[in-house]
Amino acid sequence: MITKQDIDFAINANRKLKEESIILSNLSSTKFREFTKNRLGIEAKKVRISSMKNTKTYDNLLLDARELFELGYGTKFISLCISLKYKMYIHTIFFHKTVQKNRLSFVINDSIFNQLDVICKGRLFYNRIARGIFLSFKCKPLYNLSKNERVGVKIFYDTPGNKIFIKRDDRSSKSLVCGYSDIIISASPIPKNTEKILKFNKNIYTSKNIDVCFEADDFGFDKTDLIDDKNARKLYPHLQKYGFILEKKRITCSDRSCGDLHIYRNGKKYIIEISNVFESPPTDKNYHSAYNRIRDNILGKITRICLLNKCNIIFIFNKTLEDKKIINEDFVRVIEHFKPNLILTTFNDGWEKEVANEIHQLTK
DNA sequence: CCCCTCAAGGGGCTTATGAG
């Protein structure tokens, strides 16, 4: 079993090697022994690996090497890590010959998708300069987590290549990388069909949408922490008490026509859209334009969401909506056309409790 | 915000060649 300590030790040693201008490509048996003796105080044995065949150590050593390969490391790093762990230099060619080289076989895994409880929208894209394919997706809590610490992950694909599962494993060679505003993970090894789509023309940047699946728990979150909308995040725990179940698919602010919260009860799906339209009340000066904007905003949401979704939809708006300044003729006609479920609230302390109860009553 | 673009550096993989 390769531990995080084994790997960190090797990473550190590699750093020290670089201080002496030795990169792994230049590491030789002599340099390794000199280095371990002088910098680490380790006396490495001089052993011919072939003489160890059929010993327990040899078997363990190979198991460790295979595990490292599965974690995404290559022969040079494996050579360093194993050499340090077993205190004897073993050249890269040995691992090249003994470790299975099909990385793809480790990452195709359909059954792992049974565990997921969160799905986010992601994209795979090809980076022409780096000549690699990468995954990019947004998830605020994960982004903040990986900003503060290295979050190692393994990735898995389903057979059709439409979904990618990320599983935390801090030993992995891959980690979540904070991009400009999103999380980036290198997506290799890439299933062949996906690779074809993205590398079809190397001069054109293309991307492919993909579902990013994971378990919230795996990264230390509750799945309700990952609800994107602030108000929906407050409301859901109270709905949960009434037996509503959160959809796995995460709604982000980019899904403008999807509402804020998707939940199920008794096999029925409900979409909830929450808008605190008076969060910052209009000032006296632009009084009229402000109310016009709010009216358009509300009508736009009602129209889009009602038109594009085929399930029960509940809108939660500010109670001030009853104000005559919002209700004009157009407003009345749109409301009469779509007949949306409307719940009005003050958004004062404790609103989420009252609203959850209203939703419960409304959907009985 | 969404989607796209650019980049450095070094390990990964493979093979030839020679030493032990």
Next chain:
DNA sequence: CTCATAAGCCCCTTGAGGGG
């Protein structure tokens, strides 16, 4: 025959920046 080393191209990781 086994193992070590070097060399070279390929690929992966990490990271930044910006237009619309």
